[in-house]
Amino acid sequence: MAAKTIISRPIYGTLSPQPGKHHLFIADAEGALAITDMAGKAPPGFFDGAEIVFIPGPEAKHIAALEALKPAQLHIAPSFASLLPRLKQTLTNAHMGLRLYLAGTEGLIGQAMQAALEAGIDHTSIETEHRGSLARRMQCVHCKGITENVTTQPALCSHCGLLLLVRDHYSRRLAAFQGVCINAEDRSEIPPMEEIFR
């Protein structure tokens, strides 16, 4: 679990089955394992009312394990962007009693939560579990461009090319960490780039 440094830095828990009739899971890659681990604690029949949306990623693992849970629906998506319209649709039509479970990378959790907040779900009522890569979704505070899968510190903004210090300051609205120019005073100063959000 990621350490809590400043207040806006999200902290994640361990998925646990909530009361209710409808359960929506969104997971990527290793996030599938958070769901299968949770299944051991779920009451009988829990997955009869569950929908799992899964982004397996390049390794395409864990699909069979999710199928074995026999959810009411299992939807495999190539990327978060491709599942977003469907997710928005589901949330628009959903009723109170739908519970949301997000598992996997921070980028996935953050973006799915962003859609959920827009639909009126309070972030405290969403079950989250971080699994797999710690790669960050980062917003450059200068050009506002978003760079996905940032693993280094500092990191290069893929839009304006500035060298950014990736802060723990997180925006729930943007589902992104803030990146701030690290050498604004003197561009010739280039600190070593280390891989730290693996």
Add this chain to the structure above:
Amino acid sequence: MSTGTTTLDVVVSDVVPVNELVTRFHFRRRDGGLLPTFSGGAHVVVEMRDGDRTRLNPYSLMGSPLDTREYTISVRRDDAGRGGSLFMHRQVKPGLEMVISYPVNLFSLDLRAKKHLMLAGGIGITPFMAQTSQLAGAGGNFELHYTCRTASLGTYADVLQQRYGSRVKLYHDDRGERIDLDRLLSSQPLGTHLYVCGPAGMINWVRDRAASLGWPLETVHFEHFAAPQPGAPFDVTLAVSGKTIHVGEQQSLLEAMEAAGVDPPYLCRGGVCGQCETNVISSDGKFIHNDHWLSEEDHRSGCKIMPCVSRFEGKSLVLER
């Protein structure tokens, strides 16, 4: 008065009988100025000077938060209670000068909600009068379900239906009408918040059903002011102030402390806000916890008590205050 509460000098500007049990009271500032702004769901504590006795009862503000020239409250007469509501009904007349607290809101709307679903039982309608005015003024999405014993006891049902039409649904006990709660709760759009005010049984039922139907705790709001219950008199020693006091049959522990010159903090006087929480230093006897604040574990441990509503029966009780 006490922590967080400053008083307002008011004059009773009108007293209006609403039905066989309920009377409405209007207050204006004695100096003619505007009253402090409040938000829907807020209450004030009304000081009642009844001879050498002072009662302090909380009542929800029911007027529109958009109009602060006056405050209005509605009081249901409780013939078996400790006399606060009877005092209001019998002694309070237009022109009487009274003291009330600043408004405090322990039942506010969560304005992030996409929709507000309100459930009222009986006199529990009063906070919703203000909340619906507030939301209607701001174009908010709400729906009110109101259960009452009979049509004539459906306090303000007519006003509400006239103001909001089909957004208000009435259920009359004497006609066997009942809220189909599970259906109602399961058909609400995502982002709905639930508010319930009424008798304890109703609140428990609604909270319970909402929880098992998957409503997150943060989306369920409720308000129940337990009026202090009368009971057998008892003695208490207050360790910090070094006083031993007697709590009469019709008096609450909090009132007895105040009468002895101790000034414990409070906000709701109804066992819900947590302000008056007091540590028990030693006890030999049985607690009668009437509050909604302490956990069951706290109740069992006998280490804490809420003096605004809870009582004690037994040989000795020493509190920290």
